[in-house]
Amino acid sequence: MKEFRLPDPGEGLVEAEIITWNVAVGDRVEVNDIVVEVETSKSLVELPIPFAGTVSQLLATEGETVDVGTPIIVIDDGSGAAASAEPAEQDADEVIEPGKIGGEAPGGRIANLVGYGSKTVEAKRRPRRGDQRGGDGPGPETQQQVGAMFDQLPPSRPTDVQESLPTTASQSAGGPLPTPGPAPAQPGLASGAVLAKPPVRKLAKDLGVDLSQVVGSGDGGIITRADVESFSQGSGQSGAEAVVASAPTGPRRSSGLADRREPIKGVRRMTAQAMVDSAFTAPHVTEWITVDVTATMDLLDSLRARREFRDLKLSPTLIIARAALLALRNTPELNAAWDGEAGEVSYFGSVNLGIAAATPRGLVVPNITDADSLSLVELAQALNDLVSVAKQGRTQPADMSGGTFTITNVGVFGVDAGTPILNPGESGILCLGAINRRPWVVGTGADERIEPRWVTTLALSFDHRLVDGEGGSRFLADLAGILTDPGLALLY
Template identity: 50%
Template sequence: MTNSAQTGQTAAGIREFKMPDVGEGLTEAEILKWYVQPGDTVTDGQVVCEVETAKAAVELPIPFNGLVHELRFEEGTTVDVGTPIITVDTGGPATGTGAASAAQPAMETGAGAAAEAAEEAETAAAESAAEGEAEEEAEPEGRQPVLVGYGVGTSSTKRRPRKPVPGAGAPTPVAEPGRNGHGAAVPAPAGERPLAKPPVRKLAKDLGVDLNTVTPTGPDGIITRDDVHAAAAPEPAAAPEPAAAPVVEPAVAAPGARETRIPVKGVRKATAQAMVDSAFTAPHVTEFVTVDVTRTMKLVAELKQDPDMAGVRVNPLLFVAKAFLLAIRRNPEVNAAWDEERQEIVRKHYVNLGIAAATPRGLIVPNIKDAQDKTLPELASALGELVATAREGRTSPAAMSGGTVTITNVGVFGVDTGTPILNPGESAILAFGQIREQPWVHKGKVKPRHVTTLALSFDHRLVDGELGSKVLADIAAVLERPKRLMTWG
């Protein structure tokens, strides 16, 4: 993408900034919030708005200096990629798109504003992960389940400088950003945008907290999640429980109304289109098996007490994932994709394991890259980080691309099984149902055993019934006797 695709020149000194493609071939994005208004001064690299695509919420930096001339669209508007969204008076002559190129040296690599915005979003996600480590390590019992089964790299970024808060009267000590000369935390000066990471901004928006009124306690004057919670509820309060399912945008029905209409956009719109495309493109076949997982449940209980697994979450999903990976290793033909244009079956020699998650933004499927190479503790850590990141709304577009197979954990909702729809471009998806204690014939006697039902949907163009049955049978066999993880591995 060239620079001219991101910026343009209109009247003398008035330059346009166009909606970039902040994902992989996305065609539109919704403007969530403007951080500037007409007449405000902006500088190169300053974030001017937050947009939501079908994959992630991203902050967009302006690539030049000047005064905001016009905001072309209101908050909540969905805008096509390439459409001008803001104009800035740079105070210079009309020089065409060449001036845009000169003003954006950081974008001359060819990645353009899209890459810079995506990189900044991924960096914020990586930095924010540290804040959620404690929450990832332990989840309170009785929490509402997060659907697991239906899409961060690290980079460097520069924070925008904050002017120190001047004292009154005699000269004062030099102040850190967000603190006065005596080291006390203070809110951002009026008219200056507070420093906060994207997840924290979203949290503040959800809680109705004005970041300009929040006193930062983080390093370099950054507002943390705890700061936002403290501003929303001064008395100590427990962190809110994660949503158990996609949260529908709030809509208030008028008294006596018989219907409520909710716009379909963002992740929900993308998910709907993807499911329609998958359902009517790939011929689905779904097979089922009910399996005694009593031994797996005992192993889960034992590993929770194992010092080598300290700090990671051990649960049945971990063993379902490991069993799926082992089944793929034994039947590598199932890990493939159908190339319609070239009429080829593409075998994948790696497994990017998708784990579906219900988030406030909708249903997404982030995936664990090269999951086939991970040990059990490494896989447990990756699963915990993936789910926690999705729940916090910090999943990056890169984390949702390139999946090969997926697991959808419908059992957390008390559901026995289902017929899952393939994610586009993937060959198989495994539905993991609830584990229930029920009567089961074991060693010739009826005994109470822990039992679950698995359902495997696959693309019948490249996975025939025999191959699909072998994969599902291998998964069931491992969960019935988990020692096969060693003997088969």
């Protein structure tokens, strides 16, 4: 039996939550098969299995948070059966008598031309790993007792699928598994009495349905998608979408939604801690500027018609990001970090541009490494890839570290602007507001008039310990100048 322990899926992470098991007890797996999906404090990570065999036991349930290094799955690779299935009988002519070639080796093995042959005594199986840890399995067995793969397991261990989840994981491991803290009790999932495939479990989690309360209509009582959806829409619905089925007559006094509590974990916990650390460490200052970006929108339309951008999704964020990278050349203190312990300011030689992305799992900020060295086409491709991966929840922890300057876009929600909080270790963050058609004064003197224009508001938050008002104002002025007249980019 081989135990697969939860590895560190990122940089220095200490725990992860089991999201979806892709295998069940009895399934055959090959090397590098994806067996489980876990959620860290930064991203969703698919974990491959490093060896082949048959799934013997799942030691963690979906929704459980486990420490790095904790065993989460047991694989039977068949080596135990192979070791115990040595030939019990041999032709006399095939056995070399002791003393013919080097005599009998220590331990009763007979020296062959290469290595050692089988023992002359009755072969006995090496105690299984579970037995060494104090399990209740049988003792050494003779060769004639070798049977099917699961006959090698301790007889007290259930092999039925309905009882195969790790209700006795602590017993088979010789003690309780380390856990980061108490987890909410879920009788159905914890006992392993719920039969449902991983996609159905995911659907139930999204709908807030307790699978232990659902009656399965599939073969053997397995719960199907239809069962979960029917339960969710009926009177038994619970969780975030729970609605009182029998509404009282007369005026309604509440929405009918049930109260609920959720543990703070994953991306939400990481984001909250980072924001608290930043807000109470760096003195924030925010400056605003409202800009006529009509010329930028015209440029965007021109780029969409070009062959180089034909297969790319373009948005104003691309042009604004490019303009911000150019403006940073005149304000290097916005691409720097305050190191209070060393008494130094670290000025970064390149810009790792963070792009804040709202995902179903919360806010994540992956970054584009060396974004200032990319061409406009390369930057567009990088933005497309970054957003696509982030929305799927597949951003890796390494892609969310090392950022030096961040852009966040609240305009996609129709918001005019905001006062963003700095990411820890950065001195500047730019907030993009909604781009709307607004009345705007254009022309000068006798040609002055009001026209509808594309207008947006930009907000820059910065660390006032190393960026003063002059530096922040210069950056916004440079940025606004490029967005108003993109031809000014040729000056940088």
